[in-house]
Amino acid sequence: MNVLSIQSHVAYGHVGNTSAVFPMQRLGVEVWPIHTVQFSNHTGYGAWRGRVFDGAAIEELVEGIAERGVLPSCDGVLSGYMGSADIGGAILAAVARVRAANPAALYCCDPVIGDVGRGVFVRPGVPEFMRDRAVPAADLITPNQFELDYLAGTPSRTLADAKRAVAAVQATGPRVVLVTSLHTAETPPDSIDMLAAEGGTVWRLRTPRLSLSVNGAGDATAALFLVHYARSRSAGEALGAAAASVFGLLRRTAEAGSREILTVAAQDEFVSPSRTFPVEAV
Numbered sequence: 001m002n003v004l005s006i007q008s009h010v011a012y013g014h015v016g017n018t019s020a021v022f023p024m025q026r027l028g029v030e031v032w033p034i035h036t037v038q039f040s041n042h043t044g045y046g047a048w049r050g051r052v053f054d055g056a057a058i059e060e061l062v063e064g065i066a067e068r069g070v071l072p073s074c075d076g077v078l079s080g081y082m083g084s085a086d087i088g089g090a091i092l093a094a095v096a097r098v099r100a101a102n103p104a105a106l107y108c109c110d111p112v113i114g115d116v117g118r119g120v121f122v123r124p125g126v127p128e129f130m131r132d133r134a135v136p137a138a139d140l141i142t143p144n145q146f147e148l149d150y151l152a153g154t155p156s157r158t159l160a161d162a163k164r165a166v167a168a169v170q171a172t173g174p175r176v177v178l179v180t181s182l183h184t185a186e187t188p189p190d191s192i193d194m195l196a197a198e199g200g201t202v203w204r205l206r207t208p209r210l211s212l213s214v215n216g217a218g219d220a221t222a223a224l225f226l227v228h229y230a231r232s233r234s235a236g237e238a239l240g241a242a243a244a245s246v247f248g249l250l251r252r253t254a255e256a257g258s259r260e261i262l263t264v265a266a267q268d269e270f271v272s273p274s275r276t277f278p279v280e281a282v
């Protein structure tokens with residue numbers, strides 16, 4: 001399997017491609033990473049150095065890959081944090097080129113917009129680009145609860161609200177939706193829920209809430225979910241596999257008291273998760 005992953009790159013730590021690429025490689029995927037930004041570290045530190053690339057820089061690399069004659073063998077495109085709507089346009093152009101070369105290729109869009117507590121943390125224009133262009137073009141999307149509510153235009157206070165919001169977003173285009181870090185009236189305070197929807201079927205998985213706050217978990221989750229869905233073609237199976245790996249990654253991170261997720265040290269969790277969780281139809 002070959003996946004074109006167009007996301008951030010950080011030199012220190014693990015977010016964007018630096019969180020997503022290695023787990024996919026450990027699962028045997030050939031990853032073609034294109035970086036939308038090159039920063040010293042993730043922006044959660046409040047200080048960083050580095051550059052944001054423009055759409056032309058991304059299109060240039062896609063052209064170079066196309067010149068190698070390999071786009072027909074691209075099985076998926078994964079996108080995450082977008083530094084600008086201009087970069088978003090280049091990402092969708094890449095998706096179109098891949099689909100023209102391989103109509104079976106999947107596009108997984110992680111609509112990075114913001115989070116509960118932080119609010120919107122992307123540049124103006126990016127939330128609207130995600131809602132109006134990127135999400136409708138995607139086969140799969142992986143919003144957190146804040147991003148789901150933005151995309152659906154309504155708060156998901158209960159499981160029923162969340163299922164309605166997922167259905168509303170599916171109606172705009174994406175057949176498969178993974179909702180991360182879901183907390184509804186039905187979620188116990190010491191737990192975290194995730195939902196996966198495919199067509200009209202919805203599955204829920206619940207894990208303990210760990211005592212940590214890190215960046216990069218969503219990028220790893222989206223990457224693992226794409227690979228497992230592409231192989232199983234079951235959103236329920238992909239939910240169970242991705243959630244087990246991410247929980248193991250974060251459990252090791254919390255035990256070590258690390259501010260950065262332990263992508264390398266916990267790499268066995270990507271192939272043999274130390275704990276699994278039941279997936280139930282809801």
Ligand SMILES: Nc1ncnc2c1ncn2[C@@H]1O[C@H](COP(=O)(O)OP(=O)(O)O)[C@@H](O)[C@H]1O
Nearest residue numbers: 115144180181194208209210212217218221246
């Ligand atoms: N404190 C936590 N305890 C347990 N699991 C967590 C915790 N934070 C994140 N996760 C896991 O990582 C997944 C993705 O994290 P999340 O923070 O939602 O991504 P994003 O960065 O997109 O907001 C969650 O769905 C959950 O499974």
Ligand SMILES: Cc1ncc(COP(=O)(O)O)c(C=O)c1O
Nearest residue numbers: 008042043081215216217218219
């Ligand atoms: C440069 C960059 N890319 C991506 C992300 C997304 O990280 P997360 O997976 O926590 O949403 C962040 C978060 O701070 C970031 O700073």
Ligand SMILES: [Mg+2]
Nearest residue numbers: 112144218219
């Ligand atoms: Mg995210």
